Amino acid sequence: MSEKKYVSYSSSNSCSTDLTKQITGCRFSLSPMCDDYISIILNALKHVDTSKVWSNTDTLSTVYRGKRVHVEDAVKALFINAYKKDVHMSLEATFSKGSPGDTEGESYLAEDDLLANELSIKDIHFPVECKIALYPLGDGNYMDIIPNVVNTAIDRGIYKESAHYCTFLQADVQSLFSYIDYVNEYCGSHLSHYVFEVTMAVNLPE
Amino acid sequence: MSEKKYVSYSSSNSCSTDLTKQITGCRFSLSPMCDDYISIILNALKHVDTSKVWSNTDTLSTVYRGKRVHVEDAVKALFINAYKKDVHMSLEATFSKGSPGDTEGESYLAEDDLLANELSIKDIHFPVECKIALYPLGDGNYMDIIPNVVNTAIDRGIYKESAHYCTFLQADVQSLFSYIDYVNEYCGSHLSHYVFEVTMAVNLPE
Numbered sequence: 001m002s003e004k005k006y007v008s009y010s011s012s013n014s015c016s017t018d019l020t021k022q023i024t025g026c027r028f029s030l031s032p033m034c035d036d037y038i039s040i041i042l043n044a045l046k047h048v049d050t051s052k053v054w055s056n057t058d059t060l061s062t063v064y065r066g067k068r069v070h071v072e073d074a075v076k077a078l079f080i081n082a083y084k085k086d087v088h089m090s091l092e093a094t095f096s097k098g099s100p101g102d103t104e105g106e107s108y109l110a111e112d113d114l115l116a117n118e119l120s121i122k123d124i125h126f127p128v129e130c131k132i133a134l135y136p137l138g139d140g141n142y143m144d145i146i147p148n149v150v151n152t153a154i155d156r157g158i159y160k161e162s163a164h165y166c167t168f169l170q171a172d173v174q175s176l177f178s179y180i181d182y183v184n185e186y187c188g189s190h191l192s193h194y195v196f197e198v199t200m201a202v203n204l205p206e
Numbered sequence: 207m208s209e210k211k212y213v214s215y216s217s218s219n220s221c222s223t224d225l226t227k228q229i230t231g232c233r234f235s236l237s238p239m240c241d242d243y244i245s246i247i248l249n250a251l252k253h254v255d256t257s258k259v260w261s262n263t264d265t266l267s268t269v270y271r272g273k274r275v276h277v278e279d280a281v282k283a284l285f286i287n288a289y290k291k292d293v294h295m296s297l298e299a300t301f302s303k304g305s306p307g308d309t310e311g312e313s314y315l316a317e318d319d320l321l322a323n324e325l326s327i328k329d330i331h332f333p334v335e336c337k338i339a340l341y342p343l344g345d346g347n348y349m350d351i352i353p354n355v356v357n358t359a360i361d362r363g364i365y366k367e368s369a370h371y372c373t374f375l376q377a378d379v380q381s382l383f384s385y386i387d388y389v390n391e392y393c394g395s396h397l398s399h400y401v402f403e404v405t406m407a408v409n410l411p412e
Contacts, residue, residue, distance in 0.1 A: 004361070006360060007353050007357060007360075007368055008353050009349045025370055027337075027370065027371045029296065029405060031239060033237060033238060033240070033241075034239070034240065034241050034243075035239075035240050035241045037294065038411050058369070059407075060335055060336075060337055060374070060407055060410075061372075061405075063369070065370065088243065090266075092235075092298050092405065094403075099371075101349060129265060129266055133300070133401070135341040135401060137341060137348055138346050138349075142343055142344055143215045143306050143307060143344075147215055150213045154210055154212060162213055164233065164269050165269065165302050165305075195341055195371075197403065199235060201265075204266075205244050
């Protein structure tokens with residue numbers, strides 16, 4: 001009888017190193033709400049330049065891992081590539097950095113900062129409805145950190161309202177990804193481990 | 207010139223009380239990937255008996271709040287009501303309890319434990335692909351808590367694999383919601399504040 005293989009993520013078993021701590025990751029699921037969703041997803045993925053991130057697609061989601069700016073650039077390109085003027089679509093994205101259970105492999109970090117996709121997407125604009133939630137892990141003062149991030153959204157004019165379990169934003173796609181970059185930079189430098197959940201949607205029905 | 211209204215969630219400003227701490231909530235977004243998504247979402251919402259939860263729907267999501275068992279019963283009914291044999295659909299659900307910034311209102315707690323929807327959905331079965339992530343907030347030992355929850359999925363035979371930033375499950379819809387109830391019960395009694403992210407999908411393309 002074979003024994004069950006259980007998981008363990010405790011720090012004593014951790015593979016995490018200083019190098020691992022620099023890896024930003026994003027796992028996302030794209031949901032175009034139309035009959036043609038498969039070709040929209042596959043076409044969008046195909047047109048992202050992923051040469052500067054580690055990438056893997058499974059049946060439910062795709063993950064990009066690497067330097068913060070390149071992961072964000074790839075996710076932004078994916079979302080903009082998938083946009084169709086008349087299709088309601090949502091992207092559920094989980095950004096994360098610093099998990100004690102993270103492993104060194106499956107990432108590219110040895111890259112310059114020249115963005116692979118930005119030039120082809122920087123002039124594309126459309127409005128996005130968004131909900132965000134920030135989870136600083138392992139930090140007792142986490143409820144003091146979250147308002148800093150929300151208040152920056154207020155300063156940038158993209159805050160819509162606070163609600164149970166999330167904050168709503170309304171922004172042009174360019175402003176939204178600029179804000180996502182701020183959050184990941186701020187959290188990546190102030191927190192040992194965080195998760196930033198972002199759900200963005202376009203072309204909402206009346 | 208009007209001053210900006212900033213947010214604050216620090217414990218000194220908290221509205222949280224012992225009663226508030228008993229409120230379980232779930233914010234979810236349903237994404238049927240077909241042209242007919244609006245009627246599927248609206249029909250599913252309409253056929254949930256929400257008499258035992260507080261409920262609010264906005265442009266991006268719906269939130270149910272109340273006693274754990276009634277919130278789970280309503281979310282389960284929503285998902286099962288929305289299921290169509292040939293439609294690929296995902297549900298992104300955020301379960302949470304214990305936020306220090308939570309407020310007492312907008313919830314029903316003074317209810318018995320008789321489930322409003324279970325009788326009409328308990329014999330419906332279909333397979334679900336699922337990814338989960340647990341975030342225990344404000345607890346330094348959080349990486350010791352997460353494996354307990356994942357290992358219970360292994361014990362129940364619904365664990366598929368571990369991956370970056372999530373764990374994949376494969377289960378019949380009844381087993382999955384039974385497991386979600388275990389996680390919310392376990393976390394609700396062992397942690398002061400947690401967030402449990404669940405994305406479930408049905409009828410995945412080949």
